[in-house]
Amino acid sequence: MKQKKFNKKRLHKILNNWELYLMLLPAVLYIILFVYKPMYGIQIAFRDFQFKDGITGSRWVGFDQFRRLFNSYWFPIILKNTLTISILNLLLSFPLPIIFALAANELRNEKVKRTLQTVSYAPHFISMVVMCGMVVMFTSPSSGIINKAIEFFGGEAIAFMQKPEMFKWVFVLSGIWQGTGWSSIIYFSALAAVDKSLLEAAEIDGASRLQRILYINLPTIVPTISIQIVLAVGRLMSLGQEKVLLLQTSPNLNGSEIIATYVYKVGLEQYSYSFSTAAGLFNSLCNCILLITANTITKKITKQGLW
Amino acid sequence: MRTKKRRIKKTLGEHIFITVNGIFLSLFFVIALYPIIYVLSASVSDPVAVSSGKMFLWPVGFNVDGYEQVLRYKDIWSGYANTIFYTVVGTILNLVATIPAAYALSRKDLEGRNFIMTLFIITMYFSGGLIPTYLNMSGFGLVNTRWSLLLSGLVGTYNLIVARTFFANNIPMELQEAAYLDGATTFQLLLKVVLPLSAPIIVVMALYYGVGHWNQYFQAMIYLRDRELYPLQVILKEILTQSQLSATGLEGFTAAEIEEMLRMSETADRMKYCIIVVSMAPMLAIYPWLQKYFAKGVMVGSVKG
Numbered sequence: 333m334k335q336k337k338f339n340k341k342r343l344h345k346i347l348n349n350w351e352l353y354l355m356l357l358p359a360v361l362y363i364i365l366f367v368y369k370p371m372y373g374i375q376i377a378f379r380d381f382q383f384k385d386g387i388t389g390s391r392w393v394g395f396d397q398f399r400r401l402f403n404s405y406w407f408p409i410i411l412k413n414t415l416t417i418s419i420l421n422l423l424l425s426f427p428l429p430i431i432f433a434l435a436a437n438e439l440r441n442e443k444v445k446r447t448l449q450t451v452s453y454a455p456h457f458i459s460m461v462v463m464c465g466m467v468v469m470f471t472s473p474s475s476g477i478i479n480k481a482i483e484f485f486g487g488e489a490i491a492f493m494q495k496p497e498m499f500k501w502v503f504v505l506s507g508i509w510q511g512t513g514w515s516s517i518i519y520f521s522a523l524a525a526v527d528k529s530l531l532e533a534a535e536i537d538g539a540s541r542l543q544r545i546l547y548i549n550l551p552t553i554v555p556t557i558s559i560q561i562v563l564a565v566g567r568l569m570s571l572g573q574e575k576v577l578l579l580q581t582s583p584n585l586n587g588s589e590i591i592a593t594y595v596y597k598v599g600l601e602q603y604s605y606s607f608s609t610a611a612g613l614f615n616s617l618c619n620c621i622l623l624i625t626a627n628t629i630t631k632k633i634t635k636q637g638l639w
Numbered sequence: 640m641r642t643k644k645r646r647i648k649k650t651l652g653e654h655i656f657i658t659v660n661g662i663f664l665s666l667f668f669v670i671a672l673y674p675i676i677y678v679l680s681a682s683v684s685d686p687v688a689v690s691s692g693k694m695f696l697w698p699v700g701f702n703v704d705g706y707e708q709v710l711r712y713k714d715i716w717s718g719y720a721n722t723i724f725y726t727v728v729g730t731i732l733n734l735v736a737t738i739p740a741a742y743a744l745s746r747k748d749l750e751g752r753n754f755i756m757t758l759f760i761i762t763m764y765f766s767g768g769l770i771p772t773y774l775n776m777s778g779f780g781l782v783n784t785r786w787s788l789l790l791s792g793l794v795g796t797y798n799l800i801v802a803r804t805f806f807a808n809n810i811p812m813e814l815q816e817a818a819y820l821d822g823a824t825t826f827q828l829l830l831k832v833v834l835p836l837s838a839p840i841i842v843v844m845a846l847y848y849g850v851g852h853w854n855q856y857f858q859a860m861i862y863l864r865d866r867e868l869y870p871l872q873v874i875l876k877e878i879l880t881q882s883q884l885s886a887t888g889l890e891g892f893t894a895a896e897i898e899e900m901l902r903m904s905e906t907a908d909r910m911k912y913c914i915i916v917v918s919m920a921p922m923l924a925i926y927p928w929l930q931k932y933f934a935k936g937v938m939v940g941s942v943k944g
Binding site for chain 2 (some may be wrong): 342345346349352353355356357359360362363365366367368369370371372373374376387426432434435436437439448449450451452453454455457458459460461462464465466467469470472474477480483484511512513516520521540541542566573574577578595596599600605608612613616619623630
């Protein structure tokens with residue numbers, strides 16, 4: 333009896349709010365048709381997909397595609413590259429926006445501070461294609477400004493884009509150039525919440541600028557930092573394949589081929605759909621494990637987590 | 640005496656701090672800005688001065704020949720037109736799908752709100768991956784159509800959360816109830832009460848989605864085959880990766896031939912610099928004016944809820 337009444341109330345609430353559901357409809361339809369429906373297609377990783385048979389009509393092959401992946405010539409290379417580039421990227425590009433925000437926050441002149449922030453966001457608005465184009469031109473051994481500078485200081489021109497061992501540095505440093513300013517926004521807004529009276533009290537008590545930063549400003553933004561760490565680790569292995577593809581050259585392939593670019597090549601260039609999907613699934617699984625591990629660790633240390 | 644000494648010491652430390660901090664921030668400023676200035680200067684300089692390293696900050700041998708070359712390049716203009724189309728229409732579709740949904744999800748009286756929200760959040764961490772997504776698009780017959788670019792990424796979950804948080808925190812519920820008492824329908828409420836109070840978040844969403852469309856390359860490369868559909872970024876990629884002259888592999892050419900090739904590659908480089916400027920100028924001209932909005936957007940988004 334009570335249950336029935338409850339259901340009726342619930343139904344009434346839904347009917348009453350039909351307009352809200354109508355507002356949700358385009359967004360929900362989109363994720364069902366364009367995000368969830370493709371997930372159903374992941375099963376081709378366990379099949380031998382043929383266009384004429386379709387997704388469900390193709391033959392089951394179990395873990396064959398994965399076995400092929402793990403035994404392939406490229407597997408150790410792409411796994412190593414994915415991990416080294418990802419980890420180097422995380423270690424170098426994560427702390428900089430925090431340091432930049434803390435340092436710029438100390439500027440007393442609001443106008444200077446705002447100009448600096450504006451300029452620091454500019455690289456974010458440059459497209460990946462253009463950014464990579466700039467990298468290639470700047471590092472050119474014959475005419476690039478970076479090599480001109482190296483030669484000016486007595487060094488020898490380096491063919492940055494041709495050397496596999498240079499790739500990770502090119503990737504990470506250009507990413508730092510493009511992303512540091514933009515990533516710092518969130519820390520600037522977190523710093524706006526610092527208690528001004530606390531800073532004044534510390535100043536009267538004789539705390540130096542550096543001490544005020546370390547013991548007041550930094551602790552205030554620690555929750556923001558820990559959330560950002562979890563998010564960054566969650567994205568660890570989803571390196572932008574777009575950027576890697578744009579910076580790849582055949583001589584540097586041994587240092588630049590990552591799982592995501594491999595997925596793209598075997599899938600859309602060689603049409604091995606099932607094999608490519610299996611490689612992609614392997615990448616997402618690694619990502620998932622990293623995300624859960626990172627969340628558990630940060631939760632233990634900072635009592636903050638994504639869930 | 641003792642206190643005086645401590646005071647002097649403190650100011651000295653303060654001075655050192657300000658100097659070191661100033662140097663660090665100036666360095667940061669220069670590194671962020673220099674590549675952009677270099678490209679601007681290189682685009683209007685004598686190509687020989689650029690490739691020999693004589694031009695390193697301000698233009699040398701000022702001329703606009705590179706831009707004249709770019710103006711004659713037809714593909715760039717069709718690419719530009721396509722990109723404007725994708726950006727304008729795409730962003731409108733994004734907003735039409737995202738804003739009402741975010742508003743609905745901000746309403747606490749929406750039955751099943753948590754379930755629907757979870758559906759969206761899952762998509763932040765899981766996806767079908769490249770091939771299943773491609774096959775899905777192809778199954779709808781949308782490969783090699785403009786729709787493939789307009790519809791992929793129609794609703795970004797991050798954007799949805801930002802907008803929802805904004806509505807939940809900034810539109811007083813009493814105001815909405817008052818509108819209902821006056822006999823407004825929910826659609827009227829959204830259009831006449833909620834949206835006029837939400838200009839900042841609409842600008843933020845338009846900016847986030849718009850930048851995404853303007854700079855979109857990967858989806859276009861995957862889904863489009865016909866040149867007349869290509870956005871600017873795909874055309875740019877073609878031009879920018881046209882091979883650079885390498886120092887090796889020049890054996891067998893006469894000195895005059897090599898010089899001619901060098902001259903051609905230098906002018907090609909200048910044209911590349913011009914194209915880079917032409918493509919990044921609109922975004923770089925717009926974003927400083929919207930700065931206060933996107934800072935706000937990030938702030939709203941960082942509030943957990």
